[in-house]
Amino acid sequence: MRLWGGRFEGGPADALTRLSVSVHFDWRLVPYDLLASRAHARVLNRAGLLADDELARMLAAIDDLEEACKSGAFRPTVADEDVHTALERGLLERLGSLGGKLRAGRSRNDQIATDLRLYLRDHVRTIVSRLVELETALMSQAEQHAETAAPGMTHLQHAQPVSFGHQLLAHVHPLTRDIERLRDWDKRAAISPLGSGALAGSSLPLDPQAVAAELGFDAAAANSMDAVADRDFAAEFLFCAAMIGIHLSRLGEEIVLWASQEFRWIEMDDAYSTGSSIMPQKKNPDVAELARGKSGRLIGSLMTLLTTLKGLPLTYNRDLQEDKEPVFDAVDTLLLVLPAVSGLVSTMRVNTAKLETSASDGFALATDLAELLVRKGVAFRDAHEAVGHLVVWCQVNDKEFGELTDEELAKVSPHFGGDVRDVLSVPGALAARKAYGGTAPDRVRDQLDTLRETVDAQ
Ligand code: ARG
Numbered sequence: 168m169r170l171w172g173g174r175f176e177g178g179p180a181d182a183l184t185r186l187s188v189s190v191h192f193d194w195r196l197v198p199y200d201l202l203a204s205r206a207h208a209r210v211l212n213r214a215g216l217l218a219d220d221e222l223a224r225m226l227a228a229i230d231d232l233e234e235a236c237k238s239g240a241f242r243p244t245v246a247d248e249d250v251h252t253a254l255e256r257g258l259l260e261r262l263g264s265l266g267g268k269l270r271a272g273r274s275r276n277d278q279i280a281t282d283l284r285l286y287l288r289d290h291v292r293t294i295v296s297r298l299v300e301l302e303t304a305l306m307s308q309a310e311q312h313a314e315t316a317a318p319g320m321t322h323l324q325h326a327q328p329v330s331f332g333h334q335l336l337a338h339v340h341p342l343t344r345d346i347e348r349l350r351d352w353d354k355r356a357a358i359s360p361l362g363s364g365a366l367a368g369s370s371l372p373l374d375p376q377a378v379a380a381e382l383g384f385d386a387a388a389a390n391s392m393d394a395v396a397d398r399d400f401a402a403e404f405l406f407c408a409a410m411i412g413i414h415l416s417r418l419g420e421e422i423v424l425w426a427s428q429e430f431r432w433i434e435m436d437d438a439y440s441t442g443s444s445i446m447p448q449k450k451n452p453d454v455a456e457l458a459r460g461k462s463g464r465l466i467g468s469l470m471t472l473l474t475t476l477k478g479l480p481l482t483y484n485r486d487l488q489e490d491k492e493p494v495f496d497a498v499d500t501l502l503l504v505l506p507a508v509s510g511l512v513s514t515m516r517v518n519t520a521k522l523e524t525s526a527s528d529g530f531a532l533a534t535d536l537a538e539l540l541v542r543k544g545v546a547f548r549d550a551h552e553a554v555g556h557l558v559v560w561c562q563v564n565d566k567e568f569g570e571l572t573d574e575e576l577a578k579v580s581p582h583f584g585g586d587v588r589d590v591l592s593v594p595g596a597l598a599a600r601k602a603y604g605g606t607a608p609d610r611v612r613d614q615l616d617t618l619r620e621t622v623d624a625q
Contacts, residue, residue: 170252170275189488190243192495193250197236199285200250200278201229203361206381207273210362214372216272221265228261249488250282251275272369273361276395276483280360283491285382287404288356290498291349295625297505298346298411302339302622304513306615309335313611315519316526316593317432325529328593331432331522332615333606338421339618341414346625348407356400359384363391366482396482398472401490405469408497412462415508419458422511426452431521436514439507454511458504465500468493526593530558532568535590535599540582553580 169179179187208225211217217225232254235241247253258266309332319329359382362368362375368391375387388394425432426440435452443449471493475486533554540550557579561568566575569591576583590596601607604614 169248170255170270184245184248187248187485187488188245189249189491190245190247190253192492193279193282194243194253195495196250196279196282196286197254198233199282199289200254201233202285203278203281203378203382204229204254204269206378207361208269209381210373210378211268211271211371213374213377214272216371217268221268224262224265225258225269228258228266231261232257249275249279251278272364272371272373274363274365274395276365277360277363277391279487280363280395280397281382283494284356284358284360284384284400287400287494287498288353288383290502291353291356291404294408294411294498294501294505295346295349297502297509298342299622299625301505301509301512302342302618302625304509305335305339305342306618306622308332308512308515308517309339309611310615312517312519313608313615314594315517315522316597317522318525318528318531319606325525325531327534328526328531328596329606330597330608330611331517332608332611336611336614336618338414338418339622341417342411343618343621343625345407345411345414348410349404350625352400352403352407354385355403357383357385358394358400359387360391360394360397361387363388363394366392366395392482396479396487398476398487398490401494402469402472402476405465405472405493405497408501409462409465409469411501412465412504415504416459416462418508418512419455422455422515423452423459426450426455432518434516434518435511436516439511439514454507458508461500461504465497468497523593527567527591527596530561530568532591532593532596533558535596536568536587539587539590543582545582550582553582556580557583 205226208217208222208229212219212222232241235257241257243250243253247256255266255270258269260266311332312335313330313332315331316328317331317334318325319327319334359375359379361378361382362373368375379385379387388397422433422435424430426435435450435454437450439454441451441453443451472490475489479486536557537547537550537554540553541547545553557568557571557576560566560575560579561571569588571587573585576585576587590599598607598609601610603610
């Protein structure tokens with residue numbers, strides 16, 4: 168049952184039918200297509216093109232069809248081509264020729280653009296809730312570990328001790344930016360294409376602005392050609408999704424490292440780790456690895472759509488049907504990964520003892536020593552040099568900073584005295600970094616308070 172048979176003598180080739188069918192993936196747009204159909208029926212009624220009793224029967228049939236879709240009593244066939252075609256068949260089955268009135272003044276071109284916006288605005292709200300859950304999981308771990316010292320790293324080498332809570336919160340900020348980005352995205356997604364028809368608008372007295380308001384959009388599209396050609400909202404969503412994927416992949420990578428024998432910073436809960444089919448002792452970080460791995464397909468989806476859009480002439484072209492699978496895949500992927508990562512984070516046990524004993528490994532307090540000299544008036548350049556010599560001396564003599572005697576210190580540089588030991592404390596090093604944004608536990612707690620307010624408002 169095609170929507171366009173009138174001017175054709177023969178039916179389509181099988182190869183064409185198989186190529187053009189999209190109902191196997193656009194079927195998930197049913198609730199949104201029916202929502203838009205209800206609004207369209209009302210506008211036709213107000214325009215005098217659908218009598219009151221016809222409107223009532225139409226709305227009842229749409230409700231009935233929706234139920235039938237939900238229960239599986241009404242199912243699409245490949246002959247339906249797409250969700251719009253299938254649903255029109257459903258209305259015709261229920262209403263006879265009245266079912267054919269709904270197509271007046273609308274085209275699948277404005278319908279599909281409307282459906283996809285409705286679908287995405289709805290699902291983005293769910294994605295935001297899942298992001299908030301992950302933020303919350305990270306924040307409650309951070310709260311417990313504001314005072315826990317950990318080796319802070321650059322280049323994956325011990326650099327300076329940090330609060331482990333500070334490091335966990337460093338993964339929350341990117342997620343707050345992701346949510347901000349999605350909120351901002353919604354302003355541009357909240358534009359209704361319905362009423363644009365195929366590309367030029369309609370000669371029928373429709374009211375696109377009233378339809379937009381009824382569907383919860385902020386406004387109707389100001390240009391019907393742009394409305395049916397535009398997929399910026401889909402591409403922009405995919406960028407947001409890819410960015411979330413990247414943030415999850417960086418968190419995932421850290422968790423893989425933390426759970427390794429070499430780090431032993433955390434122990435994953437059994438519920439969020441996997442075993443090996445051959446090695447009985449294994450406990451693997453598959454959740455974190457899949458979070459890392461799935462970022463690849465999120466980036467791929469963005470590239471797929473951008474590549475599809477590049478160079479397309481206005482307005483609607485069938486290429487645009489390729490927008491849906493990457494968008495749906497990105498939504499599904501995020502809704503799959505986010506709860507798993509939240510569970511992994513909220514149930515992981517932090518090995519506080521291991522973190523604290525290794526926090527100062529690798530001469531991680533060297534900067535504190537150099538800054539002690541700076542406070543005594545030594546130029547940083549000279550202080551850096553002197554501490555560098557001290558590190559080499561310790562390495563050669565197999566000693567830690569804390570094990571040096573006054574004589575040994577004095578031998579390396581006249582700048583060093585017994586006061587060196589005053590700054591050789593990890594808690595001291597953390598507490599000293601107390602300016603705004605620093606890793607001092609007090610600052611971490613302030614940061615947590617501010618983040619809680621931000622997340623509550625999200
Ligand atoms: N299924 C199409 C899509 O997803 C909408 C149909 C528009 N088709 C057309 N021949 N104008 O983009």
